[in-house]
Amino acid sequence: MILPGATIGILGGGQLGRMLAIAAAQLGYRCHAYDPNPGSGAAEVCAEFTCAPWIDRNALGLFAAACDVVTFEFENVLAGPLAAIPPGKLWPPVKALEVAQDRLHEKAFAESCGGRPAPYAAVDSAEDLAAAIERIGTPGILKTRREGYDGKGQWRIDSPRDAEGLRLPGPNLIYEGFIHFAAEFSVILVRGADGEVRFWDSPHNVHRSGILTTSALPAPPAVVEQVPAARALAGRIAEALDYVGVMTCEFFATDAGPVFNEMAPRVHNSGHWTIEGAETSQFENHVRAICGLPLGDSRTVAPRVAMENLIGRDVERASAILAEPGAHLHLYGKAEAREGRKMGHVTRIGR
Known part of the structure; x- marks a missing residue:
């Protein structure tokens, strides 16, 4: 300890x-x-x-x-x-970092734990991309296997023609088939060194231009009914990695059940609501876990909780947000409000 x-x-x-x-x-x-x-x-x-x-x-x-x-x-x-x-x-261990850093390895690892990702294929050349499109179909998304976040390093392909003449940024890419889903959600857990696991409620996540816009509770029924299966997979992933700390897995809620999207071996944007909206925040429980302290209660404390990212010039609404009852403002100290840059977030607690 x-x-x-x-x-x-x-x-x-x-x-x-x-x-x-x-x-x-x-x-x-x-x-x-x-x-x-x-x-x-x-x-x-x-x-x-x-x-x-x-x-x-x-x-x-x-x-x-x-x-x-x-x-x-x-x-x-x-x-x-x-x-x-x-x-x-x-903590978490290096293995968790290695798996999460490469989208191809990440999806294969999730499959080895019993998860179901979107159909995917490795792409290192134009010929690989053509073969992937022929096998998986369109629409789909071509992504870099490493790095890239908030919509960066991604190219949507709506038809085989979109791939013709596309200049690939290099090898080490992955093509993923598009998933038709009712909602996006995340499973946020914390695992202690003794193997104890606690989950927070799963928020309904909404993205715009590849960037998380809102995470809200309670989630719609399409999400709630798929949370148990998604939690089971996230728990198996954490156990297989001998994980310690907070981990997040993102999912699509589909007619065929939860589809694994990606994992983050760290605290996560979709868990910011836990600072005011849960008995113990994801940040405090991460500290508790890596230091060997008892894990804190992860229960939600209000009937309605919604986190909104303040992106770019959204930060100019800060004064108005401070005047809202039940609104909790967090600014990140960034000087330049560039387009697509997360400047802060606000969590609204409702009864």
């Missing part, structure tokens, strides 16, 4: 790391962020900050030596250099 007063290392300096550090401070921990970006939002609320490249094994080793436990706030951290962090000091 890692007791309050110890230092938690956070790989990544974005808003998730920022909120992790805030939750850790409430429990009496110090945080040390590591990020190549000198403008790290997490660094603003951490006791210490290391600004160094992901490939700098020496800097990672010194960072790890200064921390009692290390975690990460996004999955695009390079896995190889993390060998500089001693085994048992990094």
